[in-house]
Amino acid sequence: MNLHFTDAVIKWTLATFLVIVFAFLYMPIVHILFASLSTRPNFPYPLEFNLSSYVRLSTNTVYQSAFLNSLILASCTAVLSTAMGFLATVGVLRFGGKRALVYAIFFAAPLFVSEILLGISSMALYYLVFKLQGNMLTAIIANTVHCFSFCFLIMAAMLYKYDWRMNEAAIVCGASPLRSFVEVMLPITWPGIMGSLITAFVLSLNGLDISFYLLGATPTMPSVAWGALRYGVKPELYALLTLINLIVFVLIMGLLAAIRLKKKEA
Amino acid sequence: MTMATKLQRRLILDIPTGFLLLFFVMPLTALVILSFWQTENYKIVYEWTLINYGTLATEGAYITFFLRSLAMAIGVSIALVILSWPIAYFIVRYGGRYRIVFSLLLVIPFLSGEVLRLIALQGMLGPAGLVNGALIRMGAAPLRMIMYSNTASFIAFIYLYLPLVVTTVYLSLINFDFRLAHAASACGANRFRIFTEVVWPLNLSGTIVGFMLAFIPTLSASLVPRFLGGPNGTLYGMSMAQQFGESGTWALGAAMGVVLFLFSVLALGILSFGVDLRRTGFTGLGRS
Numbered sequence: 001m002n003l004h005f006t007d008a009v010i011k012w013t014l015a016t017f018l019v020i021v022f023a024f025l026y027m028p029i030v031h032i033l034f035a036s037l038s039t040r041p042n043f044p045y046p047l048e049f050n051l052s053s054y055v056r057l058s059t060n061t062v063y064q065s066a067f068l069n070s071l072i073l074a075s076c077t078a079v080l081s082t083a084m085g086f087l088a089t090v091g092v093l094r095f096g097g098k099r100a101l102v103y104a105i106f107f108a109a110p111l112f113v114s115e116i117l118l119g120i121s122s123m124a125l126y127y128l129v130f131k132l133q134g135n136m137l138t139a140i141i142a143n144t145v146h147c148f149s150f151c152f153l154i155m156a157a158m159l160y161k162y163d164w165r166m167n168e169a170a171i172v173c174g175a176s177p178l179r180s181f182v183e184v185m186l187p188i189t190w191p192g193i194m195g196s197l198i199t200a201f202v203l204s205l206n207g208l209d210i211s212f213y214l215l216g217a218t219p220t221m222p223s224v225a226w227g228a229l230r231y232g233v234k235p236e237l238y239a240l241l242t243l244i245n246l247i248v249f250v251l252i253m254g255l256l257a258a259i260r261l262k263k264k265e266a
Numbered sequence: 267m268t269m270a271t272k273l274q275r276r277l278i279l280d281i282p283t284g285f286l287l288l289f290f291v292m293p294l295t296a297l298v299i300l301s302f303w304q305t306e307n308y309k310i311v312y313e314w315t316l317i318n319y320g321t322l323a324t325e326g327a328y329i330t331f332f333l334r335s336l337a338m339a340i341g342v343s344i345a346l347v348i349l350s351w352p353i354a355y356f357i358v359r360y361g362g363r364y365r366i367v368f369s370l371l372l373v374i375p376f377l378s379g380e381v382l383r384l385i386a387l388q389g390m391l392g393p394a395g396l397v398n399g400a401l402i403r404m405g406a407a408p409l410r411m412i413m414y415s416n417t418a419s420f421i422a423f424i425y426l427y428l429p430l431v432v433t434t435v436y437l438s439l440i441n442f443d444f445r446l447a448h449a450a451s452a453c454g455a456n457r458f459r460i461f462t463e464v465v466w467p468l469n470l471s472g473t474i475v476g477f478m479l480a481f482i483p484t485l486s487a488s489l490v491p492r493f494l495g496g497p498n499g500t501l502y503g504m505s506m507a508q509q510f511g512e513s514g515t516w517a518l519g520a521a522m523g524v525v526l527f528l529f530s531v532l533a534l535g536i537l538s539f540g541v542d543l544r545r546t547g548f549t550g551l552g553r554s
Contacts, residue, residue: 006457014356018368021353025375025428028386031396035389043399084282091279103279110290112478112534114486116503117297117523120510122289124520125296128310145290148282157437177274199377206379208489213510222381229493233385233392241382248377252370259366 029245036238053235057243060236066219070205073136073220077143078201084144085151085196093156094164104156111149118146119213126214134216142210147200154199158192191259198251206244294527301521308514318521328505332525335502338416339485342423343477346431349424350476354435359444369436376429384493387425391418391494414496422490427483431476438472474537481533486526502526 031044036053038044057063088107092100110118122142126132162185170180186193204211208222215223221244225237301318304311322328357368375383390396391412398408411417446468450460466473486503495501502522509519 011356011360014352015360017352018356021349021428022371024425025372027396028383028390028425029375029378032386032389042394043396043403084285087278088282091275091282095275095279103283106286107282110286112482112530113290113294113527114483114503114530116486116488116507117527118290118293120506120519120523121293121297123510124300124516125293128296128300141289142293145286148286152282202377202379206377206382208379208381222379225381225385226489229381229385233388237385238389241378241385244382245374245378248374252374252377256366256370 029241032238033242033245036235036242041235041238053239054243057236057239062219062224063221063236063240066221066224069136069215069218070221073139073143073211074201074205076140077147077204078197080140081144081147081151081200082155082193082196084148085155086193088148088152089155089159092152093160093162107152108149110145111153115146115207115209116213118142119210122210123213134214134218136215136218139211139214139218142214143204143207144200146207146210147203150199150203151196154196155189155192158195159189162189191255191262194255194258198255202248202251297520297523297527300517301524303517305515305517310516318518321518322521322525328502328522331500331502331505334416334500335485335487336529338419338423338501339481342420342427342484343431343481345420345424346427346480347435347473347477349428350432350435351473353432354439357436358439358442365440369433372429372432376433380426380489383426384422384489387422388494391421414494414499416495416499418494418496419487419490419499419501422494423480423484423487426490427480430479434472434476434479435469438469438475442469478534478537482530485530 034044034047035041037050038048039050039052040048041053088103092103092107096103119142122138122145123134126134126138132138166184166188167177167180170184171177175183206222208220208226211220212223212226219227221240225240228234228237300310302314302316304313304315304317322332357365361368378386388395392398393408393413397412401408412421442465447460447464450464455463486506487501488503488507491499491501491504492507495504503526506519506522506526509515509522
């Protein structure tokens, strides 16, 4: 009896703590959501519903071109790093053999080098060796290095229970390696692949440190936001932040719904 | 057939390996080389010299920045581990079928990016932010401590990296076999002993990975101190970024980068004595 009581106390203490921490994580985001909808962005209580900052954001040409650049950068990074991460995952889990651990550590290494160091060192390399100023391609590559480790870990976590004999069975039955991938492996592993695509996309969409040093004068959303900060935070920034959070939220919820649906099927 | 499989096998591992060698190892090498050159009047002088490291080791400002960064990184990482454990533990033990919802709720703020999250946080802590706005409205004095100070930076680092550390500890705990704890309990161990002798040591690896994932970006942070740190909040990474920006002393900045990198590797080396990667729950290598 006494034991159950202690258990319950522990459980509810932990639950309270969890609620406090989640409140700490979400309060700024919700506050900004209210601020973006208010005419008094500093202290938007009582709440209002006013879309003027969103209208100003959508008509601002600087943000438009920055958004387009960020979109290109993030899409290319997502595809490239997921493809690389997939190869790395398959390589380590299936063909790694005795050296699997060594490869896994190497593939996770970019995670342990800070973004700003990656950005600065890539800039130094391109400038010193190729006399190149930053451009979109170098920014995509540097972002890919950073996102690659996340992609590798996400897919490895999702794929390590995968039974590789299924691929071999398909090949024995006469399927080409490509067909065995598309018809056997892809239907089973796509939540991991989607998770990796979304993570890489959003990380590179919002990352400033790497792109800042490799893009030169090309504006991206985080760099425009950072520039705008020097002149004080404006309600447009709050609107931008709310929109980005909304996009992330929809993507994650979509992924969750898809995973749930797949579990039901299985 | 075997030739083809062998080729396939090599390609699958060699493509990502080559990619990392080219675009991850090479740039870091370039940084090291650059740190042994010099910059004069925004131009690089290609002569080997140790002068950059000499400057860093003797000038008081750089030493202060570095010690401040180191103290900040250690403090932030320890605080994050302490905060993350109860949360991850609760999600794993009592989350039930909502585990995935809890873990995704952690991911959402993490993905909105450093700049935007800092803007959001400034909306809370800044001179015109929610906390001080509410205090002034209630007739109290604004909290100076959370405006443009090292405390503000500290809160910001916690805010930025908490989701990452909780997720790491969570991944470790979810792969932990709680039957071991039950066994210890059946053998008569009390809660405290079960935690210190079974649960904590067996999840130490994941905890250390989480610690490092907060330690490394905090050590070389540049955005947080620049935006929130105030006059006495300059950190090493921010000073390094200035060498590549306003001051144009690239070689000195490169040397600072090498120092940061070496200290990250050193911390990783010291702590990795306690890490068994098979236990982090990351790679799924535990099977083999």
